[in-house]
Amino acid sequence: IKIRDLFCPCPETQEEPRIVILYGVDGIGKSTLARQVQKAWEKGQIYQDHFQHIFYFSCRELAQSNVISLAELITKAQAAPSAPLEQVLSRPEQLLFILDGIDEPRWVLQEQSTEVCLHWSQPQEVAALLGSLLGKTILPEASFLITTRTVDLQKLIPSLKQPRWVEVLGFSESGRKEYFYNYFTDESQALRALFLVESNPAVWTMCLVPWLSWLVCTCLKQQMESGEDLTLTTTTATGLCLHYLSQVIPAQCLRHQLRGICSLAAEGIWQGKSLFSLDDLRKHRLDKPIISAFLKMRILQKHPTSLTYSFIHLCFQEFFVAMSCALGDEEERSEHPNSIGGVRRLLDAYERHVLVRAPTRCFLFGLLSEQVGREMESIFTCQRAPELKQELLQWAKWEAQEMRFPRQPGFLELFHCLYETQDEEFVTEVMGHFQGSSVYVQTDMELLVFTFCIKFCHHVESLQLHEGGQPRSTWRPARVILHWESRISVPNDDRCFCSQKVMQVPVTDACWQLLFSILKDTGNLKELDLSGNPLSCSAVQSLSETLRCPCCHLETLRLRKMTVVSVTHNNLHSDFWLILPENDMKAVLTNLIKLGLANCGLTAEGCKDLAFGLSTSQTLTELELSFNMVTDAGAKHLCQRLRQQSCRLQRLQLVSCGLTFSCCQDLASMLSTSRSLKELDLQQNDLGDLGVRLLCEGLRHPACSLTLL
Template identity: 55%
Template sequence: MITTPVESCTGRWLVPRMSAILCLSDAPHYTPSPEISPNALRARTEKSRWADKALLANQVGEAEMADSVQQQLAQTLELMTKEQLKEFQQLLHDQDLCKQSPGVPTTQPEKVDSMEVASLLVAQYGEQQAWDLALQTWEQMGLNELCARVQKEATLESGITEKYSKESGEMPCHTRSWKNEDIQQKFTQLLQRSRPRGYDFPLWMRKHGGTDDHKHLIGVGELFGPGHGTQGKPLTVILHGVAGIGKSTLARQVRRAWEEGRLYRDSFQHVFYFNCRELAQSRTLSLAELISKDWAGPAVPIGKILSQQKNLLFILDNLDEPKWDLKQHSSEFCLHWSQQQQVHTLLGSLLKKILFPGASLLITARITALGKLIPSLKQPRWVEVLGFSESARRDYFYTYFTDESQAIKAFSSVESNPALLTMCVMPLVSWLVCTCLKQQIDKGQELSLTCQTITALCLHYFFHILQVQSLGTKLWDFCSLAAKGTRQGKTLFFPEDLKKHGLDEDITSTLLKMAVLQEDPTSLSYSFMHLCFQEFFAAMSYALGDELISIKSMKDLVGQYEMVSVFGEPSTCFLFGLFSEQGMREMESIFKCQLSWKKRDNLLKLAKKQVNRTQQNLQPSCWDLLHSFYEIQNESFLTEVMSSVPEMRICVQTDMELLVFTFCIKFSQLLKRLKLNEGGLHGEAQRPSHVILFSLGPFTDAWWQIFFSIFSVDGSLQELDLSGNFLSYSAVQTLCEALKSPHCHLKTLRSP
């Protein structure tokens, strides 16, 4: 059957999964019917229950009711009879929101179960609008009891929120600090895996190869619960993820929630939190001394506390930061809790279960550092922190801005910048964006944030919001301090460290007021407000320096010994961003100097060599390379380097990965065929120049908007296979606009 994408994908809110081939060379141009504007839809739903729900205390407090919105909607739909569910679908089909395009034949709703109905509703309209549309339809059907039940649950949630706010005495702050953890972690997605990220999905794969990696989303309360498909409970859980994704904040929240009796009270009698960044300042410790540092309760003999191993949880935050060697020989391990040992030996004994084999461990680490941890771990559970979902980003804005009208304006401005909205998957980026927009609002300025990369956002924040350039020549010294610390794996700085770099008490006080630095509460030392901030200023120091870029200097920059690890470090990504055309202009304006173009060229040559090396060895570091390439935004370089890329089979897990992938791959001149979401890693043999893209899904409208950006530059893609995927009406509109692009040379489109 030959059909247009509009005929196969619009006019219904439920789309049949049908195979269709569109020969674009023979197809007429179609103009989709106008849809209700996003602003009009937002006006109907901004005061809905899901905007209110964004104000709940925190994610940990909701851990035990961590079902997704889709699941909650499906559970409500299950209360309906089959006849009512069929009527529900028909009414949705007939409503204005779901009217079909003119000329498209009417199709009756399919007989599907409640979960599929909920899935399609959420995928097409988003969480807020799906609930509002469902409520409106139930009212139209006269299902008053069902409506009352849903509204009662919403009222109960609001009451819990109000009660918590009164009891805790916590009121929303006018100025949100990065340390306000409640508004960061309640929306974060957690993905349980059977193996660590980066060891199973190499980017460029010339041969077919399956994986037994099983993945599913979980809530915080399930971290130490029975595994998926097994009754076993883990003793070690590794929270891993990219820089700025919220790992440490989540770890602190687990400890806090346990103290308040909201999490793991039945599982653990004692929970101890240790920041390995701070522990690295000590040379030797016993476990007893370590516990005493974190003990805030009444005096109890250490031996009594440690007598029940199975009731203990040790949280080891930032275990990957210090330059520790955790691969000790068996003779070096600590065998008793009172024994004095070097800190890394003590921690290594806990990891290998030599000391307290029955105790539980919760460890946070960056993905790029997992290699040095794996040999020391005993049957860990791998949980990747994915950051904010699309709807959670909106909820975050509503929590950051206590004034609802400001939240609406701020989020609307970000929605107009798809790349920026995508980067907000990272809690750190969401906070930076909200902080920048808050200042514009307070100054009565027009809301505008045009940043396309994380480097550009940091430049805007530090030099347009905080005005760090007011430090004058001392800014050079501050960058030098950050770079030296990064090379040495040092994140805590004492007053003498600052003085050695020419930073006196006045400069330190200014940096504290700007919230670039923070004072450590337990010792007279300072650290950057976030480790990524230190890595950003370290990259600036390297860009400003005279040393030419080489393999050795790159290793020195990030303090790594293996080249494969270098491109995964934030300092490297920031360096690429600073050597973009925009980055170089801003740097030269700030520091009143000329940056070295030769240095930039050497960086690109080094990256190209790494691409060639990666293709041959199938290293899992290619996501890091692509992220660096995205930051530099150099089209001529990308056209050259991506045109040498062979066939690939790649799985994206977040919108950020999709953004990076689509931006880079669209410059490939060899890409002829692209297949989306084949449904498994084992599939038909690849044809020449064939790329297969997998995703955890579901695909939202924003996801499709990013994906179809592959047609924004002149490319070589001739065949696109979307069969088996759901496209909403809005997604089809986006596709049709992309097909009209003069850069689109597509000949065949296989649509749902």
């Protein structure tokens, strides 16, 4: 979906949405996108016929006010009045309110009853005013664009009704490159940075998050300016934050002041604050010279209009909260050296949903990494709380045991936490408690953390990566689902509520390679379902190489509705097998027991290559080719190989494959000679009476072993 289409009518009802919610993980670019909407409108690029006035509000700044009137609210958003207020409010259907970060303040936006709605000039509590606007008791025809980090907005806005959900997924691969070229004005520097980052698949994947792209570029820029060799060995967000701190805080004496920054961040989280007054900073022993230093280092930023301070990004505040918990309060640790009460308090708060933010947990787990631990001790000149690892391990194991049914976004949040540790022993112990479930994966980053975790789940047997069903309309797209199980079947969780993806992020070749690598690392994986996924030629080659590996013990491969995107990305190969020559086909089928290729665009020519593999495979017993244009020519190729005694196939499905009576003689001949085939499905083919008679002759042959037709 494009920005200009956010408020387009829903195809099902032809009604325009009055509330659009942009949601996504931290640092993914929601606020930037919201500000771009306002700027694009001001330049006359979008919504000119739709909205006469657009007002942008930062909810963190609004939360600084106790009471405000609707008139003051609108005036606050206008640099200069464009029209008298009465005229602005006379056409509410032409008003768009942008509420950026509505989940940041800890408020409940409860609407006022219609009986007590006040005049637009009468002050009232900010939360009550916004609740009434969103509940449509004030200016019911007005439109809203909201950004949030959580989909659980019903607790924040009880009156929220039928919004359009739009998920922001971050940079595409080309978007990442464009960001690097924009950040480094010198093209040679941009090329150096890109070469380094692209050589590290994990870091390149992390760069789909704009905030992490900024962090990576900033670190590399500082190395270039100081004449250092470019290095970036970390693979986690926690590691990147510490790497950044190690570069911008050279003075050892100043590093002691980081304690004050940590306690400031923690107090803000517990009080629901992200904006701090000068008195707040002084309370944590941060005086003006120290504040100036942190402003220069871009750890803090100043807001001139409100004379307040905040962290350069909310994720930085979350990071320092994690540091505060891991290090503990200085006075508390002097009395209780092993105290990590802050960690327990924080985890308990998340379980009670007191806090809606997830990054702090990820950063806490990231501090368990040995590499990160060494850098942390170097910067903060002290060690982590000894009990930190055990406390987090107990919590993670409990979470894993509780997740026996599909639950979003809980699974991916836990996987992100485990990925940050980069601790194989830790992750193995936690993953041992998973019994199987479903999880939606839509970005490279999500696939990266899932792949890292699942390879340490040694009892996994089935892995499924496919579209989550057909979209009910263009406004309800199917999601990508990853499903894994251990001898149990768990129903897929259909969460296709009215949602759209902004900045579509397909899975890249690098992440397909990471996924296929678990077929080697997880030797007990028996089943892989890639149905419905567009794979590039490079990704197919990676899959082929993995299947040829002796360490791969895959028995079932399903590729229903799979398309192969050509290198030029301008067309689709209609035939998957054009990419795999015959010598590859033999190796690919070496260990497979079941192969599903329904609705893959397979043709008669592809069946020729596939048939070659059938005659050489000693393991393949089931083959699904339904809904492909196999035609009579393709069936002839298959029958020639099925007649050979070396073929072990027991079940063949050819539903709706364009077969006619012309292939029935070949089928009958195959039935009279094949000793292995037990089931043959020929439904929805126009065989005619003559074709059926020919098949019956084959069935009557004494050597026919078929039991189900």
